[in-house]
Amino acid sequence: MPGSEQLSESRAQLMTQLRTRILPHLRTAELPAVVVFGGSSGAGKSTLFNSLLGEEVSPASVIRPTTRMPLIAVHPSDVVALDGHGLLDMGKLVAVEGAIPGVVLVDAPDLDSVDAANRELSRRLLDAADLWVFVTTAARYGDAQAWQTLSDAHRRGMTTAVVLNRVADRARYTVRKDLTRRMNDVGIGNDPLMLVPDAGPHEGLLEPGQVAEVRTWLEAIASARIGAALVDRTTQAMLPELRRQLLELSDAVEMQASAVEHLRAQAEEAPKKPREKLVSNAKMGRFGQGAPTTAWLSFASSGGALASLAVGEKPGLLVRRYQGSRDAAVTTVFDGVMSAIRAGLDQAVTTTDEAIRQAWDQGMVETAEFQFEAATVLNKREIIDTALSRWKSDVLTMSAGVGDNPWLGHGGVAALLGAAAGGVSGAEQACSHLKVASSIRKARESLATHLDEAVGEVVSAYNGVLDQVPVGNGRQLRLRASEYLDRV
Incomplete structure (x- = not known):
């Protein structure tokens, strides 16, 4: 200061x-x-x-x-x-x-x-x-x-x-x-x-x-x-x-404590807009728009690998043996959803990092050292990879209850649920055929939670540095000063 x-x-x-x-x-x-x-x-x-x-x-x-x-x-x-x-x-x-x-x-x-x-x-x-x-x-x-x-x-x-x-x-x-x-x-x-x-x-x-x-x-x-x-x-x-x-x-100790809390509040406030947008997109299923939906329509069209699943028509015995191709097709759609989610999370994490730095740069406290220390512990790629991995694990768990079906294997069912949760409308409809439609909202809530936590880890990297500042107790120090009154 x-x-x-x-x-x-x-x-x-x-x-x-x-x-x-x-x-x-x-x-x-x-x-x-x-x-x-x-x-x-x-x-x-x-x-x-x-x-x-x-x-x-x-x-x-x-x-x-x-x-x-x-x-x-x-x-x-x-x-x-x-x-x-x-x-x-x-x-x-x-x-x-x-x-x-x-x-x-x-x-x-x-x-x-x-x-x-x-x-x-x-x-x-x-x-x-x-x-x-x-x-x-x-x-x-x-x-x-x-x-x-x-x-x-x-x-x-x-x-x-x-x-x-x-x-x-x-x-x-x-x-x-x-x-x-x-x-x-x-x-x-x-x-x-x-x-x-x-x-x-x-x-x-x-x-x-x-x-x-x-x-x-x-x-x-x-x-x-x-x-x-x-x-x-x-x-x-x-x-x-x-x-x-x-x-x-x-007085200085109390000012320091206030300055630290102000920096902490700035770090918490900085990601508010990108965080809200990211969570809203997850809950509303907006990551399936564009390329994932186009891929679904291609696979679900007449003669496509997912055509029978799209309309709920059980494939004949001859077609059932091509389950692997259906799993691969729905996985491709899910990969598109994951790419969209990754792009959105990467943007939110980067925007949050930049917003905190900008807010701290504009204050009266010299924060260059704090920002450097935060940068040494902040691994954006790891944060993003961890968030997506945890969500995929949740989706796998949610789809585990689906028994044998004529269309997809266990991995394919999980990919279908993930694509539906991401917002691919055709996948949402297909989930009803496999009796997992009720899990779509739960999967979206899980995604929103993991994305929110990922952005929170960026904030925590900065606040973790502030946690190392020993601000002391100004009121206690003032009390010690009063004890000298009878000696002065």
Whole structure:
């Protein structure tokens, strides 16, 4: 539906917050604060991350993307507290002696990674953060995507900090002034802004003094129990947004359910006219017109194989031995009826398929994928063959009660009944001679039923795809949202 991408993003945010923030804090009172290092490619996140830990735990390289598997670094004393935490499903946990007790550091993939999966994972890690540290450089701090992410984080109540990395002394004042202005513009002017001086070309870790400001700030968060206050602040700020998302998603779920039902109604309505025409023709016996009737008249004319049957005249002993030719003749007439029925059913099935596609194409929902899935299971020829085969079987059963007669064998009687049911008037009259005229209406009803079911199978192919859409329960979701009223 229109807006589905944004709604999917909102759902992903909400699910991440539930798994990594709401549920873990309900299970465990004491949890370390989650600090996620994010930013654009080439900002030096991994080098800063490693330098703060005093150990090479996250690969740093000029090859992009560098960070593919997020690293979750904790002090060994915090490993138990993270047991079962949803954050562990998003990256690799490493216990590092140089980590800060009470703080979890996460090295996230680049926000602008060329890998879509990396970009998605980076967004989800930001949703899981108690604090987001945006790492940028003097050359990259103006990137629009990063600032849009900062603005969104502020709107959702997330606590942020900015680390300006690789700052040359000559540019320190100018860059800091402009960066401060940008932070004020997006509403985070009061958030921490820390600078890491440019170390020039180098490999490995930065000197401890170069990251001292960031390290001291993180230690203060942990030691002064600011971390717990930070978690509470982020959680409380998140709840109103979470409730808004729940209400928005509940509306979307109900819209989705309505959209699915609308598509289902369109699929049911599409074959209405061809379906009614097909069933009416079957019940009124209109498939015997044209070629089948002409064939009957030829066989029933004087000297023809069906001449005696047409008038109810029992053939003499000499003629009775030609029963096979009479069976073949009436079968030829019945085959003509079957061809007419097949043509009518094929037209109805094709018209129904096209009508459903056309109706779905004109709606607001993008249905190309649904139509493709329906096409993979829709076998028109098999549907038609099955319907005709079942009807022939019914006709054979209905004619089984006719005993020996001087004109036709069992197969011939069945063909005669089928021709009569199809609407060959001469065959209808001949049925009275074999005492099966009473079965003609029943055979027509059977034909109408099988044709109707065949068209219904086309509809079912499309509705079967809709059955796979998990629409959820919007009312129940709205009820869950109301439970946050006493927390907001």
